Amino acid sequence: MLSEFPVIHTNVWDAIWGIPVVILLTWIIKKIFNVKPAYVPSVATILGLAISIFISHRENLSAGIFMGFIYGGVAVGTYAALKTSIRAFRAKA
Numbered sequence: 001m002l003s004e005f006p007v008i009h010t011n012v013w014d015a016i017w018g019i020p021v022v023i024l025l026t027w028i029i030k031k032i033f034n035v036k037p038a039y040v041p042s043v044a045t046i047l048g049l050a051i052s053i054f055i056s057h058r059e060n061l062s063a064g065i066f067m068g069f070i071y072g073g074v075a076v077g078t079y080a081a082l083k084t085s086i087r088a089f090r091a092k093a
Contacts, residue, residue: 007063014067018056022048022075041076048072 026044029035035043048071053064 018051018071019074022071023079044075045072
């Protein structure tokens with residue numbers, strides 16, 4: 001049984017590098033493979049997990065999994081917020 005929570009160290013690297021890369025790769029995959037909008041969050045989560053587990057937090061699997069879900073969720077949220085803001089701006093113009 002898990003008796004204590006793992007210590008997960010995050011840093012500026014996660015926000016400056018990890019999340020924008022997930023956003024960019026998700027957008028590229030969406031355009032190249034014509035991914036349906038319903039599957040975009042899953043693509044972002046898979047990319048976030050891959051980047052976090054294999055690159056950012058390869059020394060700690062539990063931290064990699066946790067931060068992978070964070071990367072994917074933040075990437076999807078940021079993309080959706082920007083898309084909504086741009087649509088609202090264009091509608092008023």
